[in-house]
Amino acid sequence: MTFLLLCFEFAKIGLFSxxxxxxxxxxxxxxxxxxxxxxxxxxxxxxxxxxxTPGPVGLNVATxxxxxxxxxxxxxxxxxxxxxxxxxxxxxxxxxxxKFKDSPVLNSVMYVLxxxxxxxxxxVAFRLFFESVVKFNTxxxxxxxxVDYKALLLFIVLLIVSLKVKKDPLxxxxxxxxxxxxxxxxxxxx
Amino acid sequence: MKIKLSELFLVCxxxxxxxxxxxxxxxxxxxxxxSEKRNWLTREEIIDFYAMGQCIPGxxxxxxxxxxxxxxxxxxGAFCALLGLTLAPFVAILALASFVGILLKSVIMNDIFxxxxxxxIILIILTVKEVWSVSIVDKATFLLFLIAxxxxxxxxxxxxxxxxxxxxxxxxxKFIKGEQK
Numbered sequence: 001m002t003f004l005l006l007c008f009e010f011a012k013i014g015l016f017s018x019x020x021x022x023x024x025x026x027x028x029x030x031x032x033x034x035x036x037x038x039x040x041x042x043x044x045x046x047x048x049x050x051x052x053t054p055g056p057v058g059l060n061v062a063t064x065x066x067x068x069x070x071x072x073x074x075x076x077x078x079x080x081x082x083x084x085x086x087x088x089x090x091x092x093x094x095x096x097x098x099k100f101k102d103s104p105v106l107n108s109v110m111y112v113l114x115x116x117x118x119x120x121x122x123x124v125a126f127r128l129f130f131e132s133v134v135k136f137n138t139x140x141x142x143x144x145x146x147v148d149y150k151a152l153l154l155f156i157v158l159l160i161v162s163l164k165v166k167k168d169p170l171x172x173x174x175x176x177x178x179x180x181x182x183x184x185x186x187x188x189x190x
Numbered sequence: 191m192k193i194k195l196s197e198l199f200l201v202c203x204x205x206x207x208x209x210x211x212x213x214x215x216x217x218x219x220x221x222x223x224x225s226e227k228r229n230w231l232t233r234e235e236i237i238d239f240y241a242m243g244q245c246i247p248g249x250x251x252x253x254x255x256x257x258x259x260x261x262x263x264x265x266x267g268a269f270c271a272l273l274g275l276t277l278a279p280f281v282a283i284l285a286l287a288s289f290v291g292i293l294l295k296s297v298i299m300n301d302i303f304x305x306x307x308x309x310x311i312i313l314i315i316l317t318v319k320e321v322w323s324v325s326i327v328d329k330a331t332f333l334l335f336l337i338a339x340x341x342x343x344x345x346x347x348x349x350x351x352x353x354x355x356x357x358x359x360x361x362x363x364k365f366i367k368g369e370q371k
Contacts, residue, residue, distance in 0.1 A: 014249075052303050053282040054208065055251075056252065056279070059249055059251075060282075063279065063283040067283065072284065075284065082249070083252055085247055085248060086246055086248030086252060086256065089247060089253075090246060094260040094268070105359075105363050108359045110359070114241065114324065115331040115335040117237055117238075119334070120338060121240075122315075122339055123339050123342035132307045132308065133308065155312070158308065169215075177309075180301040187297045
């Protein structure tokens, strides 16, 4: 019975959450209130772990919540259920794309959609830059002492490197990870 | 030439393992693996899938990779891509579920993610630079970019921005046709 309910609840999240991985959160908070599967405190722990392990946060939290509720089988149920609605939609949308390929309407939609998608990505970069490097949330609380100068330095170095050479994304991530440890060298002894 | 399902699966496993710090990293990873290394798809197609992935319910990264998988090998391809993408994160969560507490207290883990977060910003900037040339082709598309960027910065939900863009795409073609008559 728990499994069925688990599948149903996660399929519901998959169907109704739009946008980034964090769009699934309101549903999970609701879930922690209605069922005794996990507490609010456990949910925030799951969220922290989910955001530092590979994979989209929304999917990771589902795997984790499923595990907390009913073990490995539970996490399998939750992960599959949350993706099921998307899979159905992907098939429908792809079929439509094939049918309307080269139609002027689709071309027109894509002409508008491409710069918009690029802008949404740019906005993510912009927001991340201000959140994790400059630590600047509103105009009123801007202060130079809040700027993470080490992060700014790493950012500039990586930006210059990226302009000169085109490398595998993995190398940037690895470089960032190593720089993270080296620039906070004191932490190892603390 | 038909793409092998096993190869598609393995590439998606790799992407899943590298997908750190938010779903949008899927774009640079897909461009690198599907376009630059293998020539399976073009950059334009990938950015199209990313745009559509946001209007389909669910989580963006799996949506995007399923659309790409479908384009390559139909339904089986989409399923294969999804399985591949989920594998590494799934195993990682199960492995870590037992020592949640210890991990959260680890300072070194936080330092690593501090650095990875900065690298992610660079990856996204590089992607925007790459898709810029195929998406911003004239003044109108530049204006669209600017409006969408500002709307997103000021907190309009991405799903709403994309839906408005789709409607505008439909209306626009009607206007052009009307003028030609």
